[in-house]
Amino acid sequence: MPLTLDTDEVQPPAALITAPLPARGRKRAAGGLGGGKLLPGAKVSRVLDLPQEKLIKSISAIAVSKKRAAVGFQLFVGSVVENGRELSSHDLQAQTQRLLDQLKCDAVVSEINGGRGIVNFKINQELLAKTVVQQVSKDGSEYGFKSELLSSLPRGKMLVEFSSPNVAKRFHVGHLRSTIIGLLGAGFQQFGCEEKLKTNPLQHLFEVYVQVNRVAEKDESVQKAAQEFLRRLEGGDPQALSMWQHFRALSIEEYDRVYKRLGVYFDEYSGESFFQDKSQDILKLLESKGLLLKSVKGTGVVDLSEKGDSSSYATVVRSDGTSLYITRDLAAAVDRMEKYHCERMIYVTDKSQENHFQHLFQILRIMGYSWAECCRHVPFGLVQGMKTRRGDVLFLEDVLDEARTRMLENMASAKTTKALDDPHDTAEKVGLAALIIQDFRGPLLSDYRFDWDWALQSRGDTGVFLQYTHARLHSLEEMCSSETSCDFNPACLQDPQALSILQHLLRYDEVLCKSCEDLQPKHIVNYLLTLSHLASVAHQALPVKGSAAEVAQARLQLFKTVRSVLASGMALLGIKPVRKM
Numbered sequence: 161m162p163l164t165l166d167t168d169e170v171q172p173p174a175a176l177i178t179a180p181l182p183a184r185g186r187k188r189a190a191g192g193l194g195g196g197k198l199l200p201g202a203k204v205s206r207v208l209d210l211p212q213e214k215l216i217k218s219i220s221a222i223a224v225s226k227k228r229a230a231v232g233f234q235l236f237v238g239s240v241v242e243n244g245r246e247l248s249s250h251d252l253q254a255q256t257q258r259l260l261d262q263l264k265c266d267a268v269v270s271e272i273n274g275g276r277g278i279v280n281f282k283i284n285q286e287l288l289a290k291t292v293v294q295q296v297s298k299d300g301s302e303y304g305f306k307s308e309l310l311s312s313l314p315r316g317k318m319l320v321e322f323s324s325p326n327v328a329k330r331f332h333v334g335h336l337r338s339t340i341i342g343l344l345g346a347g348f349q350q351f352g353c354e355e356k357l358k359t360n361p362l363q364h365l366f367e368v369y370v371q372v373n374r375v376a377e378k379d380e381s382v383q384k385a386a387q388e389f390l391r392r393l394e395g396g397d398p399q400a401l402s403m404w405q406h407f408r409a410l411s412i413e414e415y416d417r418v419y420k421r422l423g424v425y426f427d428e429y430s431g432e433s434f435f436q437d438k439s440q441d442i443l444k445l446l447e448s449k450g451l452l453l454k455s456v457k458g459t460g461v462v463d464l465s466e467k468g469d470s471s472s473y474a475t476v477v478r479s480d481g482t483s484l485y486i487t488r489d490l491a492a493a494v495d496r497m498e499k500y501h502c503e504r505m506i507y508v509t510d511k512s513q514e515n516h517f518q519h520l521f522q523i524l525r526i527m528g529y530s531w532a533e534c535c536r537h538v539p540f541g542l543v544q545g546m547k548t549r550r551g552d553v554l555f556l557e558d559v560l561d562e563a564r565t566r567m568l569e570n571m572a573s574a575k576t577t578k579a580l581d582d583p584h585d586t587a588e589k590v591g592l593a594a595l596i597i598q599d600f601r602g603p604l605l606s607d608y609r610f611d612w613d614w615a616l617q618s619r620g621d622t623g624v625f626l627q628y629t630h631a632r633l634h635s636l637e638e639m640c641s642s643e644t645s646c647d648f649n650p651a652c653l654q655d656p657q658a659l660s661i662l663q664h665l666l667r668y669d670e671v672l673c674k675s676c677e678d679l680q681p682k683h684i685v686n687y688l689l690t691l692s693h694l695a696s697v698a699h700q701a702l703p704v705k706g707s708a709a710e711v712a713q714a715r716l717q718l719f720k721t722v723r724s725v726l727a728s729g730m731a732l733l734g735i736k737p738v739r740k741m
Contacts, residue, residue: 347372563591
């Protein structure tokens with residue numbers, strides 16, 4: 161899949177991912193959990209005289225609970241739509257009772273009960289164990305994607321813009337947008353040093369930016385010089401372009417290095433022409449459509465009010481003719497759609513830019529681009545209290561270094577740490593997992609206070625715990641490699657701890673679907689944390705070594721199944737599972 165990093169606008173619109181939307185598998189009842197063997201959709205379909213696709217999202221695997229042991233599915237009768245309308249309260253109860261009266265147990269469904277709009281189906285436990293373990297073994301990393309739940313999601317190519325690094329500025333841990341190129345262009349001659357630029361380019365450029373920004377707060381002439389540099393840059397001035405291209409090349413080197421640590425790679429760098437012709441093309445198009453108006457200050461604006469009375473407008477061009485973020489974002493959106501022909505365009509930025517993207521999408525709609533309805537902003541909150549031992553942090557690389565250093569120390573002092581070929585690589589992967597899980601555990605929109613001690617705990621809901629669980633299960637597989645066989649007796653997996661794991665695995669496709677629908681990684685994170693806790697309990701209660709051969713083989717297959725799904729889910733979050741720690 162092509163990944164594109166935009167790094168040559170005044171404020172680049174960031175990293176892009178273009179890829180086909182999930183199209184793995186077709187039907188939950190045809191290739192996922194059940195293949196018709198487990199999911200009771202066909203039975204319900206016949207009784208209600210509704211096609212099975214109408215029931216897919218009304219039937220879900222029962223969530224694992226400490227209070228009760230449940231194995232099977234629930235039908236939420238109230239969510240079933242009949243003839244385009246929701247069931248009334250009377251009809252709901254009638255349909256629920258009708259199902260309870262007419263549905264019969266068989267070799268798959270061992271018990272049916274319910275009430276108040278819910279019908280519960282308890283699944284034959286041996287069939288559950290056999291089906292889940294065999295399905296995970298067969299599908300590997302594709303497990304969960306072969307589901308009608310996911311096949312019902314929109315198909316096509318999706319483009320995601322994220323991270324928004326500023327050219328000539330190091331990665332910030334929160335990374336807010338800011339105009340810096342004009343100030344750098346105006347300030348480098350005064351504060352820049354070619355020798356320092358060669359030695360530590362991004363750090364020196366940042367120092368220049370800090371110095372010139374401090375002066376600009378008190379000296380209006382510096383601000384004007386910065387605006388003049390931008391005007392020259394957009395006008396194609398050779399000297400301004402040469403300086404810009406030099407800064408850009410240095411920036412890309414920095415981004416490549418830091419992105420590599422995050423496991424992100426790019427095939428293409430684009431956006432160079434946005435300064436000159438593309439943003440100007442947008443302004444000409446707005447003008448030709450009669451949408452570009454002049455404000456009393458001489459700026460160019462677009463009226464966003466419904467009544468056309470200019471009570472609400474967005475500024476798209478300065479009085480001196482230079483473009484703004486929104487102008488270049490408009491140019492970028494049009495250019496990307498023409499280039500990639502994507503079905504969805506998603507922007508992931510901090511929540512302070514919500515108003516910006518509302519205006520962006522609204523202007524696109526006013527311009528007549530129907531695909532603007534497929535654009536979506538996913539806002540995230542701010543990280544508070546992020547500090548290293550040297551003090552407050554500004555840069556992502558400092559955070560990555562701190563996580564690796566602290567993990568190395570923790571691993572060195574832990575009695576259970578294995579002998580590692582590359583401790584630094586392991587610490588890097590585990591430290592990054594700690595950062596990702598802490599960041600993704602809650603709603604993206606929420607601010608949160610960062611805590612190093614909590615994030616790096618080996619127990620609890622942390623990325624370190626996920627990595628530890630994966631490494632522990634991998635170690636178990638290696639230790640018992642001589643006993644490995646795909647054949648196992650599902651009757652040996654009827655302990656409560658095993659059934660809880662199997663029941664939880666039934667829900668994986670639902671979790672994937674939920675994350676795809678609301679674009680929130682928290683569902684996957686919490687699912688994996690629960691899976692790890694269940695595996696930890698089972699590891700203690702269901703020993704492999706010392707058990708009868710048939711029991712040991714079945715338990716080993718169960719733990720291999722857990723590790724496979726755990727590794728797959730971690731990979732979705734950008735975490736590289738470790739085998740030893």
